[in-house]
Amino acid sequence: MIPAKPAAQRAGTGTQTTETMKRLYHTLRILLPAMVLPMLPATLHAQQAAAEAEPVSNPMPAAPRYGYCSHRQLLEGMAEYAQATAQLKSLREKYEREARHNEEDFRRRFQEYLQGQKDFPKAILLKRQSDLERSMEEGLAFREQADSLLEKAEYDLLTPLKNRIDATIIAVGKERGYECVVNTDAGGFPYLNPTLSEDITDFVRQKLKGQ
Numbered sequence: 001m002i003p004a005k006p007a008a009q010r011a012g013t014g015t016q017t018t019e020t021m022k023r024l025y026h027t028l029r030i031l032l033p034a035m036v037l038p039m040l041p042a043t044l045h046a047q048q049a050a051a052e053a054e055p056v057s058n059p060m061p062a063a064p065r066y067g068y069c070s071h072r073q074l075l076e077g078m079a080e081y082a083q084a085t086a087q088l089k090s091l092r093e094k095y096e097r098e099a100r101h102n103e104e105d106f107r108r109r110f111q112e113y114l115q116g117q118k119d120f121p122k123a124i125l126l127k128r129q130s131d132l133e134r135s136m137e138e139g140l141a142f143r144e145q146a147d148s149l150l151e152k153a154e155y156d157l158l159t160p161l162k163n164r165i166d167a168t169i170i171a172v173g174k175e176r177g178y179e180c181v182v183n184t185d186a187g188g189f190p191y192l193n194p195t196l197s198e199d200i201t202d203f204v205r206q207k208l209k210g211q
Contacts (some may be wrong), residue, residue, distance in 0.1 A: 066197040067173055068182040068189070074165050075158070082158035091153055094145035102139040109135055128169055164208065172203045 077080055113128045122129065173181045181200065182189050 064196060065179050066200040067178045067200040068181060068184050068192055068197055069201045069204060070185055071165060071183045072185050075161060076114055078157055078161055080161055099143055102142055106135045106139055168207050169202050172200050172207060
């Protein structure tokens with residue numbers, strides 16, 4: 001049987017153990033940073049290499065937010081526009097021939113008036129003057145009427161085509177999710193960001209052909 005150690009001896013042993021643990025803890029506090037710090041560059045380098053090895057995904061380009069086109073260019077490219085302009089040309093030529101006939105008749109009467117004004121009796125002279133004034137007024141009135149009729153004919157022929165283009169542009173704009181569509185006629189928009197907008201002329205033409 002091993003004899004028990006005296007209490008004083010046991011107390012001394014506990015004190016030594018505590019001191020030993022303190023010295024060990026103090027040593028670890030000194031050594032651990034020295035052991036970890038040399039490893040940090042290698043760890044950071046490994047993390048950096050792993051990040052560089054990962055493929056970089058390029059962001060998808062944003063969808064255009066705006067469309068643009070020339071309304072006049074679309075109109076002039078329609079087959080119906082060529083037919084409408086041919087009708088307008090024919091009508092304009094008819095009015096022009098009639099207007100020239102009236103002007104030639106006026107010039108003839110005026111020439112006769114100049115040649116005979118010294119010999120005409122006063123009553124005939126006054127009548128010729130009245131005829132000339134009426135002929136001139138009728139010629140001017142016909143010109144104004146012809147211009148008005150041509151404007152109305154142009155409106156009647158081209159307005160349905162313009163309305164079709166507008167409706168088609170709206171349909172394309174909705175299909176492609178635009179916020180708006182810009183009409184580039186008259187040079188009102190000298191710059192449009194190509195990353196935010198696109199030319200919709202071909203889209204509109206294709207849809208017009210399918211109507």
